[in-house]
Amino acid sequence: MTGYEEQGYLYLENFFSEAEIVTIEKILNKFHEKWLKDNASYYEKGLLNSHGLTSGNYLNEEEKTVLFQFISQDKLQEIIRTVFSETPIFLNTQLFFDPKNSEQKNYWHRDIQYTGMSVEEQKIAICNQDVVHFRIPMRKESGIELIPKTHREWDLSEEFEVRNSLNGAVPSDGLQRGKVIELDRGDVLVFSANMIHRGIYGQNRFSLDVLFCDNIPQMRNFIDSNNYPSKEILENLDNTELFGL
Known part of the structure; x- marks a missing residue:
């Protein structure tokens, strides 16, 4: 599991067993069905992800416990130790799915x-702070296109123009350095949110993202404590330092 610091991502095939995926899949489906019902108008307008699976009332305490146990398991902790030099902190969960309109364009x-942050602030921040996605697909999908090394390096001029819709470019334009990583059920893609990337829609994608970040004040400002485990749930978890607000 080497290469994250240089490339900004790790791709691990068949990381989870079928039994491990099935355990959380039912919970994710339940959350998604309820979310779609309550957020139909946003889905109609193009929204393609939800967040905060461990907060709110869509899941009961038992289901949240199972989800937190999955998030804090030793197997993931091994990757976390590879990616972060110091123990990070849990940030959030997200579900990614296809937009309702199949013609909707993705975006770098x-x-x-x-x-x-200003552009200058962003250039500094990507060198000293990180948010890391652990993407776990529930089914085979087209995956993610990313530009390796940009978790610590700034855009080439073409990339900056595309990402920011400048000089006639749009965020869905192709980029020469893009690398597509297709995903299948049981895989995990670990990638820095700092890097230039885009999701590839299609194949009825349905993926869980678990996000961790550096445990520093700048990052803790983005944490919603409602996403965190209750004291009762915390007693049933390993690696509780991930939730040490």
Whole structure:
């Protein structure tokens, strides 16, 4: 599991057994069905992900416990130790699915561009802080296209123009350095949210993303404690330092 620091991602095939996927799949489906019912208008307008699976009332305490046990298991902790130099902190969960409109275009982005930081601030931040996605597909999908090494390196001029819709470019344009990583059920793709990337729609994708970040004040500002385990759930978890607010 080497290469993350240099490339900004790790791709591990057949990381989870079928039994491990089935355990959380039912919970994810339940959450998604309820979310779609309550957020139909947003889905109609193009929304293609949800978040906060471990907060709110869509899941009961038992289901949240199973999800947190999955998130904090030793198997994932081994990867976390490879990716982070110090123990990170849990940030959130997300589900990614296809947009309702099959013609909707995907878009190159860095997650950090949505934080309100200036470009100069972003250039500095990608060198000293990280948010990491653990993408776990429930079915075979077209995956993610990313630009290796951009978790620590800034855009080439063409990439910046595409990502920011400048000089006639649009975020769905192709980029020369893009690398597509197709995913299948049981795989896990670990990638830095800092890097330039885009999801590839189609194949009725349905993926769980678990997000961890550096345990530093700048990152803790983005944490919603409602996503965190209750004291009762915490007693049933391993690696509880991941939730040490």
